[in-house]
Amino acid sequence: MEAREEIMDRIRTALADAPAVPDVPRNYRRTADLGPEQVLEMLVDRLEDYKAKVSQVEAADLPRTIAGLLAEATSYVVPHGLPAEWLDNDTLRADDRRLTDAPGHRLTVEDLDGIAVVTSSAVSIAESGTIILDGSPTQGRRAISLVPDHHVCVVPASTVVQLLPEALPRVDPTHPLTWISGPSATSDIELERVEGVHGPRDLDVVIVTDL
């Protein structure tokens, strides 16, 4: 017998007592009980607890903020769908440090190694301090937010929710998803926390209050 059929037979035999399928009680919290301002405050608190650097700006100030955060980068990558106006100011216009990752024009891991990256994000959960990237054109494919050393991640305030159950309907689970809760970390040596192991060692989160 093929392995698949044999395993299926074993399972059916094991379940010969036909156990009932229980109803799932979903009486945990599924809707927010905080107002939008408190939710933002909570997100900032959680992200800072993870040692991410957080700034809150209005859309008009976004280009200047991003330019400031990239001041030290030797070069940086953006996904092809990143809104042009986010970069469109005197400092970053025609910036020759900028690389664009686009379909048909993919950067190699060597190109990405050690540089900075700017992406947007799909949805963020305040209660756990989690930012979800879903690979859409404003965020790009997974490698561009992984191999660089510094991630500048833009979070439009309208994409922030309080609870995880509110966030999941906003993303398509069949897209490649990356959930980010602070920079990478390890506590494997005597439980002492070290931030920035693999993946970007620095995470800057820019919350845009009126986007």
Place this chain on the structure above:
Amino acid sequence: MSQVFVGMPSLPAYGRGNLFATESFPEAAHHELRNDQLRTNLRHATTTIREKRAHVVGELPDWEELRSAGSAIKEAVMADLPAMLEQFEANFTARGGTIHWARDAEEANRIVEGLIREQDTDEVVKVKSMATQEIGLNEYLDERGIKAFETDLAELIVQLGHDKPSHILVPAIHKNRSQIRDIFLKEMKDVDPNLSNDPRELAMAARAHLRRKFLSAKVAISGANFALADTGTLGVVESEGNGRMCLTLPETLITVMGIEKLLPHAEDLEVFMQLLPRSSTGERMNPYTSFWTGESHDDGPQNVHLVMLDNGRTAALADTYGRSALHCIRCSACMNVCPVYERTGGHAYGSTYPGPIGAILSPLMTGIQAEENNSLPYASSLCGACYDACPVKINIPEILVHLRGEDVDSRRGQRRIPSEMDLMMKGVQWAFSSGQHLGLLEKALPLGRLAAGRDKKIKRLPGHLAGGWTSSRDIPAPPSQSFRDWWVKEHQTPDPGTPGPSTTTGQEK
């Protein structure tokens, strides 16, 4: 609805691989207890993680509701497993993934080896996975000339130190920073000889060591924390980013996963992604989680495989009392609250799965008849802390008691002559069956005092069972008279004014 299977019920097919203790729990525990560093580090780790967990669990007003939902979701998966596996398979395959089925450890290893050979490489990067540890994949590949590089920092320390993990969450907790530096200096060819023992420097040395591997590896091997039946999605929960590296950069990704890891709906993540990180590392959320569904055009591995592993899981499923052990999401909370685990460490359990969950899961998967594992259900004081901590409410103490019963029954079946335990139990039955019998026995109590020395302790009882029990503890000598004797004496001339015995007399003289 689960289908009704009408074929011949076959015997349970037990698991193989790293599920067995190499010696009995009491023997292993005996020498592990002498390892002072392990005990100190472990106590520090379990205490710290326990406190963090309590803090973040206490933050959620609906923790108990989440646990109940998690438990019901897993129960629903097990009850409907064939349909759920078929649904997952259809969705995963539709998105370009390939599924392979493995009856046992050997078959899984063979499949993985074949897939690696197709890519013409003899090096793979690996992200921490208990399933591949269970089947002994690294050793299997090593014997056949394929090098598997562990990329999780702790697993890397364990691998470079030619060692075994002692805790599923912090596998290298038994090594201190200086020992880790020494391992790196000896085993990493490219490391700075002036490396200090500062954890940050050590972590950065590991980053540098692994980075070239990540950027050049053709094949990665992973486990999976969750598989979503309604979308065909797989997920890996991690901290360091080595998981993202493995899941994103190589062309070929091979995932090895037990058949019990399914969740019915993508929506169920809203329960499990709250339960798992808080129970495991005591964080509100772990730094990185990745989900992928087959292959995604232009993003990540284009050659995506999944090995679905039985290896004794169906045997565990066949045990109606024990099957809920398969609900386990490997968070390690039960270990961190276990007084036995805190003292002996993970090595004493032998199997890949240590602690309270290991004490039930390993014998369920190998069969309690497996001599190496039949002492595991006794590695517990049944205090119940594991049940309270378990995010999916597995009633570990109840299953332990059930397995102890199975063990006694299976031994009885193997013997013609009654065992010591049987004789003792028969004796107890006789003694308690009548007051006269008990009275006769009690007359022998003063004899027990002779067996004890001057310190009024009995150091060694005869026989295997009683002798075994006294090999690690002394028992106090019995009193010179029984409670029943004492009661009778006290009540011979009762003072009509004071009902009941006085509280100041009747002390042992």
